[in-house]
Amino acid sequence: MSERNDGEKRTVAQRARDLYMPTVFSRAQLIRSGLSGRRISSAVARGDLVRIRRDRYALPSTPQDVISAVRIGGRVSCLTLLVSVGVFVHHCRRLHVLVTPGSSRLRLSKETESVLHWRVRSSVDRCLHAAPIAEAVAHSVYCQTPRDALATLDSVLHHAVMTYEELADLFASLPARFRALLALVDASAASGPETYMRLILKAMGVSYETQVYLEGVGYVDFVVDGWLIIECDSKEFHEGWEKQVQDRARDIAAARLGYVTVRPLAKELLGDHTAVREALEQIIEVMGARFTDGPRSRFSMNDRRTV
Template identity: 45%
Template sequence: MPSVPARPTLRRRRDLLADGWTDRGLARAVADGRLLKPRPNAYLLPDTPVDVVDACRLGGRLACVSELVRLGVFVLDADGLHLHLHDNREGVATPTRRTRRHWDRLRRPPAPWSTSVEAFDAVLQAVRCQQPRAALATLDSALHLRVLRPDDLGELFEALPRRHRVLRRLIDARAESGPESLMRLMLRSLRASFDVQVEIVGVGRVDFVVDGWLIVECDSRGFHATWEEQRRDRRRDQAAAALGYATYRPIAEDIMWHPGEVRAALEGLLRGRSARAR
C-alpha cells in the first residue's frame, strides 16, 4: 500500500527568524530559489507541489479534488485549482488559472499553518463537487488507499446532503482504480451478474468475471503500455480462453470519457452469448 504524501507546511517569518535566519538571508534564499515566498511573511520549500504553492499564494489551503490528487486518490476531472479560504489568509493574489474557492466549515480544522485541508474534508468536498459516478470512484479510492477509514463513513454521510446517501451502499474498497469503480457501476446498470477481483488458477487475478464466462480487465497506460506488459496480458488471455473464458479489455480512457461505447460493447457481448445459448 503506497504511503500518503506528507503535507507541506508554511514556515512563518517570525519562526524562521527565531531559528537564526535574518531578513537579508531570507531575501537571498528566495532570490536564488532555496525558498519560495507565496505570500507575505510565509515561506515554502522549493520542492513544494505547484498546486500547494498556488493555493497558498491565493490565501488559502489546497482542498477538494486538488488535495486528493496530491494524496494519490482518484478523481475523474482534476482540471483547475480547488482551495479552501480560511480566516488567517494574508493577502489574496490574482488567480492565473481556473480556480474553485470553497468556503464551507471544515469538519476537522487543520493546523494553523497547514497548506491543505484534512483528507476527510477533501473527500467531503469532492463528493459534493463531482457527479455521482465520479464521487463513488473517489470514495472507493480513498478507502482503498486508507486515506479515509471505514469508520469515517458515518460522519461523512451525515455531513452530506441526503441525495448523496445512496452512494454508501455502492462503495467497494476492493476497487484498485477509478476505472474499475466506473466499470462496476456500468455492470450494475446492465443488471449483469459479476464478481470482482477474482483469482483464476493459471491466469491470476482479474478485475471482473461477468456471468461466469466473461473476464473484463480495465487497462490503463500505466500498467499495459510496453510490449512486455502487452505480451503478458495476451498470454493471460490465452490461458483464460483455454479454460473457457472470453476477455474484454476496455481502456481506462474510454471507461472514463466514452462510457457509452464501452457499455455498447458489453451489451453486445452479453446479448450475443445469450442468443447463442438459446
C-alpha cells in the same frame, strides 16, 4: 486493470506523507526555529526560501500548486490535493483552494483558474499549505458528478487514505443528497475505470465478482455470470509490447479454464459508455447460454455479489 505491481512508484500513503511535510512557514515559525529577521531575508535572497506572500515562506522544493494556493491566501484542497497524492480523479483542470471563512486580502491570479472552497467541516489544523485529507475528500464530492465522485471515493478506500468508518463520519456531515453514494463505495476497485465498469454491470443487473483470482491467470478485474472476464485496460498500465504479450498469455490461460475475456479501454469507460454496455449485453445474449453451467471462479477477494 491492476496497480499491484507498482513497486517502483511511490505509494499514495508515501505521497500524502510528503505533501504534509512542513514546507510552508509563517515568519513566527521561522523565528521560533532560530532564524532572525535578517537571516530570513538572506535566505530569501539566496533562494533557500521563497517568499510567497505576507507572512508565508516556502522551501524551493514546494510543489507549484501548493505555492499558488498559499499565494491566493488558502491551502490546496479538493481535486488538486487528491491528484497530487495519487487518488483517482477523472478531471482536474482548475486549482482547488480551501479558504478559511472570514479570510480577506485574497490574491486571485488571472493566469490560474481557481475554485475556492469556504466550507470547513472541522477545526483547521496546523498545516499551512494543505487541507486535511477528509476536507479534500468532502470537497471532491461537491465538485464532481456522482459517478466521478464515486470513483474518487473508491480510490480513497482502496489506497487506505481513509477507512470506511471515517468516510461514514464524513458523509454524516454532508447534505442528505450525497449519502446514497456511501452505499455504493467499493474498496476493491483498483482503478477509476473499474468503478465505472462496476456501475455499468450494476445497471445491467448481472451477477459479477470483483478482483477474482484464477489459478494460472492471476487476478482479473471482473468475472460476470461465472464465465465472462472483463479487464479494464488503460494506456498507463497496458502500454508496450511486453505488457501486450503478458495480457495475451493471461487471456489464453483463462480460455483454457473456460473463460471468455473482453478488454474495454479506459477511455471508453470514462466517456460515453453506451457502446461498452451494448457490446456486453450482446456478448452475454449470444454466448451466455453456452456457459450456463460453465466454470465458476475458485476464489474471490469479495463475497459474490448479485445485483
